[in-house]
Structures are given as structure tokens and as C-alpha cells.
Amino acid sequence: MLSHVPPDLEPDLNADSLYETFTIAARSFGSRPFLRAPASSTCGYAPGAIGWSYEEASGEVERLRRLYAGQGLLPDLRVAVAFDSRLDVYLHLLALNGLGVSLVPLNMGGTDYEIARLVEHCDCSLAVSADEHAGRLRTLAGPATACRVLSLAELHAGAGLGPATVAGVGSREAALLYTSGTTGHPKGCMLTNAYFLALGRWYNGLGGRCELTSSDRLLTPLPPHHMNALCVSFTAALLCGGCVVQLDRFHPSSWWQTVREESATVIHYLGVMPAILLTLPATEDDDIGGQVRFGFGAGCDPRHHRLFEQRFGFPLLEAWSMTETGAGAVTIADREPRHVGQRCIG
Numbered sequence: 001m002l003s004h005v006p007p008d009l010e011p012d013l014n015a016d017s018l019y020e021t022f023t024i025a026a027r028s029f030g031s032r033p034f035l036r037a038p039a040s041s042t043c044g045y046a047p048g049a050i051g052w053s054y055e056e057a058s059g060e061v062e063r064l065r066r067l068y069a070g071q072g073l074l075p076d077l078r079v080a081v082a083f084d085s086r087l088d089v090y091l092h093l094l095a096l097n098g099l100g101v102s103l104v105p106l107n108m109g110g111t112d113y114e115i116a117r118l119v120e121h122c123d124c125s126l127a128v129s130a131d132e133h134a135g136r137l138r139t140l141a142g143p144a145t146a147c148r149v150l151s152l153a154e155l156h157a158g159a160g161l162g163p164a165t166v167a168g169v170g171s172r173e174a175a176l177l178y179t180s181g182t183t184g185h186p187k188g189c190m191l192t193n194a195y196f197l198a199l200g201r202w203y204n205g206l207g208g209r210c211e212l213t214s215s216d217r218l219l220t221p222l223p224p225h226h227m228n229a230l231c232v233s234f235t236a237a238l239l240c241g242g243c244v245v246q247l248d249r250f251h252p253s254s255w256w257q258t259v260r261e262e263s264a265t266v267i268h269y270l271g272v273m274p275a276i277l278l279t280l281p282a283t284e285d286d287d288i289g290g291q292v293r294f295g296f297g298a299g300c301d302p303r304h305h306r307l308f309e310q311r312f313g314f315p316l317l318e319a320w321s322m323t324e325t326g327a328g329a330v331t332i333a334d335r336e337p338r339h340v341g342q343r344c345i346g
Contacts, residue, residue: 015168015197016168016169016170016193016194016197017097017168017169017170017172017174017193018093018094018097018174018193018196018197018235018238019061019094019095019097019098019168020168021197021238021239022057022058022061022094022238023058025054025238025239025241026054026055026057026058028054028241029053029054029055029214029241030053030054030055031053031054031055032053032054032214032241032243033051033052033053033217033243034052034053034054034056034057034237034238034243034244035050035051035052035057035087035090035091035243035244035246036049036050036051036052036087036217036243036244036245036246036262037049037050037051037086037087037245037246037247037248038245038247038258038261038262040247040248040251040254040258041085041246041247041248042086042248043248044132045086045130045132050087052087052091054241057091057094060091061091061094061095061098062095062163063160064091064092064095065095065096065098065099065163065164066160066161066162066163067095067155067156067158067160068095068096068099068101068155068160069099069160069161069162069163069164070158070159070160070161071126071150071155071158073096073099073101073125073126074100074101075099075100075101075166075172076100076101076102076172076173077101077102077124077125077126078101078102078103078104078122078123078124078125078173078176079092079096079101079102079103079104079124079125079126079127079128080104080105080106080118080119080122080124080126080127080128080147081103081104081105081106081127081128081129082106082108082127082128082129082130082133082137083105083129083130083152083224084108084109084130084223084248085223085224085229085246085247085248085249086130086246087246088130088152089103089105089224089225089230090224090230090234090244090246092128093174093175093230093234097174097193098163098165098166099164099165099166100166100169100172102172102173102174102175102176102190103174103175103176104118104122104124104175104176104177105175105177105224105225105230106118106119106127106137106225107223107225108133108136108137112136112140114186115136115137115140116140116141116142117185118178118186119137119140119141119145119147120145121188122176122188124145124147125146125147125148126147126148126149126150127141127147127148127149127150128149128150128151128152128155129149129150129151129152130151130152131151131152131153134149134150134151134154137149168193169193170192170193170194170197171192171193171194172192172193173190173191173192174191174192174193174195174196175191175196175230175231176188176189176190176191177189177191177225177226177227177230177231177323178225179323179324187324189227189323189324191227191231191323191326195231195326195327196231196235197235197239198326198327198328199227199231199232199235199236199326199327199330200232200235200236200238200239201239201327202327202330203232203235203236203239204236204239204240206332206334208334208335209293209294209315209317209334209335210294210296210317210332210334212236212237212240212242212266213240213241213242214240214241214242215242215265216237216240216242216243216265216266217242217243217245217262217263217264217265217266218233218236218237218242218243218244218245218264218265218266218267218268219245219247219258219259219262219264219266219267219268220233220244220245220246220247220267220268221247221248221249221250221251221268221269221273222268222270223249224246226323227321227323227326228268228297229246229268231326232268232296233268245262245264250273250276252273252276252277252280253280255277256277256285256286256288259288259291259292260288260291263291264291264292265291265292265293266292266293266294266295266296267292267295267296268295268296268297269295269296269297269300269316270297270298270299271297271298271299271300271301272299273297274295274300274301274304274305274308274316275300275301275304277308277312278304278307278308278311282311286311286312286313287311287312287313288312288313288314289312289313289314290313292312292313292314293314294314294315294316294317294334295314295315295316295317296317296319296332297316297317297318297319298318298319298320299318300316300318302341302342302343303341305318305340305341306340306341309340315338315340317332317333317334317338318332318333318343318344319331319332319333319334320332
């Protein structure tokens with residue numbers, strides 16, 4: 001049981017799929033904020049900020065699920081999506097999960113060769129793309145694959161069938177994520193429902209400095225085609241009834257303004273971010289520890305760790321895992337003595 005969540009709001013942590021967990025959370029948390037993208041991150045595709053409550057997201061997930069059912073998808077197939085860092089990634093993940101279909105998020109910032117290889121390698125039957133990427137993705141999918149490509153507009157214009165719920169199975173693949181490829185071609189990691197939920201439960205079970213509640217707003221500039229945003233931030237917020245604030249990327253000059261405007265209480269980071277933020281001119285408003293309780297990330301330079309915490313007023317809790325291992329090999333320096341500045345991860 002999550003002791004910090006009121007009993008009447010507590011989602012059933014025993015559900016064994018993301019979709020089932022979400023449907024329970026939507027009933028429990030209703031009008032509470034679930035997903036948010038600030039106006040600064042929606043330029044080019046929306047006139048302003050985008051936000052979904054749990055209840056609103058549930059309606060959209062069901063609509064998408066019917067549209068995908070209308071595409072003739074069967075359980076255990078894969079659908080690639082090219083949405084950059086839009087909230088669509090999370091909504092489509094849940095909708096496809098409700099059909100027993102796996103999501104493959106593509107990084108459209110990659111080269112043509114990289115994207116074409118991933119589309120062929122992941123063996124997806126369908127790819128759905130933000131409208132501006134559809135032409136490129138159709139070219140890269142090419143005749144060598146059996147993958148159909150639809151733009152978001154084309155998917156939304158389709159005639160959906162009635163809901164076709166698939167019983168949740170913890171061992172069923174929920175997403176296929178690719179590693180960065182530092183030692184060769186990126187590896188495709190088959191991530192199950194149990195993988196996602198184990199990470200969310202691990203995060204929610206930390207307590208102490210990392211205690212999460214339904215009032216938390218977790219802000220991340222990290223892309224949903226990586227496990228930190230898609231599997232850790234998203235699932236952790238879902239299980240406690242919190243809100244994910246997704247940015248399109250890290251904007252150093254406007255970072256603290258966005259953190260304040262979005263009332264972020266938790267931020268996720270990569271090591272280069274503290275280094276860059278410490279180069280900004282110091283101001284009397286730098287200490288934001290009264291709002292932000294902690295940062296969750298990895299790779300902070302030891303020379304910057306203590307300086308950052310002293311200047312900005314909240315701890316950077318260094319955590320480590322891999323896409324390949326998830327919660328099976330995860331550790332975090334969240335309890336004293338934390339050995340700040342020593343790259344201690346456990």
C-alpha cells in the first residue's frame with residue numbers, strides 16, 4: 001500500500017498491465033492533472049500549452065484504442081510512433097497496451113540510415129507519425145518492409161471499431177526501446193508490462209527524500225524514446241496519481257522560469273544539465289528548494305554536485321540503471337551518507 005496516498009485515491013498496484021493500471025488510476029484520480037506540455041514545448045503544432053487530467057486522458061485513450069482496433073491490429077504486434085517528445089507518445093502507449101500491442105518510439109532526430117534500420121529491425125506492422133514526419137517516414141520505411149505508415153491526421157480520420165480489450169499479461173511486451181548504440185548497432189530491448197510497473201513501484205517505494213504523492217509534478221526534458229521518461233517518470237507518476245510535465249528538450253536559458261511556472265516539485269536530469277545551469281549568472285532567486293524537493297538523474301560531474309545543491313537548494317539524487325535491466329539492477333544514492341560529489345550510486 002502507498003501510505004502517502006489517501007485510501008480512496010489509491011490505485012490497485014496489483015494490475016498486471018499498463019492499460020489496466022491506468023483505467024483504475026483514471027477512476028481514482030479523475031480531474032487531477034496527469035500529462036502536461038508547456039506552451040514553450042508545443043511550438044509548431046499547438047497554439048499553447050496542452051494538459052490532460054486522468055479523466056480526460058482516459059477518454060482520449062479509449063478513442064485511440066478504437067481507432068487502432070480499426071486498423072486490424074492483433075495482440076503481440078508492434079506499432080512504431082514518431083511523435084518526438086509530444087504527449088501523444090504516452091496516450092498511444094496506453095491505447096496500444098489495451099490491445100496487447102507493443103509501442104516502438106522512434107527518434108526522428110536520427111539519420112535516415114538509423115531510422116530506416118530501426119523500422120526494418122523492429123518488425124512493426126504499422127507506423128504512426130506526426131504529420132510533419134509522415135513523408136520522410138514513408139520514404140524510409142520503403143518497400144523492403146511490410147510496415148504501413150499513417151500520419152496522425154490519417155489515423156484520427158479512420159473509422160474505429162468497437163473496443164477489443166486484451167486481458168493484461170505482465171509478461172507481454174509493452175514497448176520496444178533501442179539503446180544508444182555506443183558499442184555497435186542499437187539493441188532492441190523488449191520491455192514487458194511487468195518491467196514498466198516494477199520501475200514505477202520501485203520509485204514509489206523509495207520514500208524518504210524521494211517520496212512521491214498525488215500532488216507531485218514531475219518535470220522532464222528527457223525524450224520518451226528513452227527509458228527514463230517513458231518507463232520511469234511516466235509510470236512513477238501514474239502509480240501515485242502525479243503529473244508528468246514533458247518538455248520538448250532542455251532549454252538552459254528558460255529552465256528555471258519553466259520550473260517555476262509549471263510548479264515542478266521533482267525534476268529529472270542528465271549530468272550535463274547541472275554543469276550548464278551552473279554557468280548561468282547567479283541571481284538572488286537561485287534557491288528554489290522551497291518548491292523543488294529533489295532532482296533524479298545520473299552523471300553529475302563530481303566537481304559540480306555540491307556546488308549545485310548549495311546554490312539551488314535541493315539534492316541531486318544520482319540513480320543508475322540500464323534499458324536492458326530496468327528495476328532488476330537499479331540503485332540510487334538517496335539516503336545519508338550520500339557521499340555528494342563522489343559519484344556514489346549505492
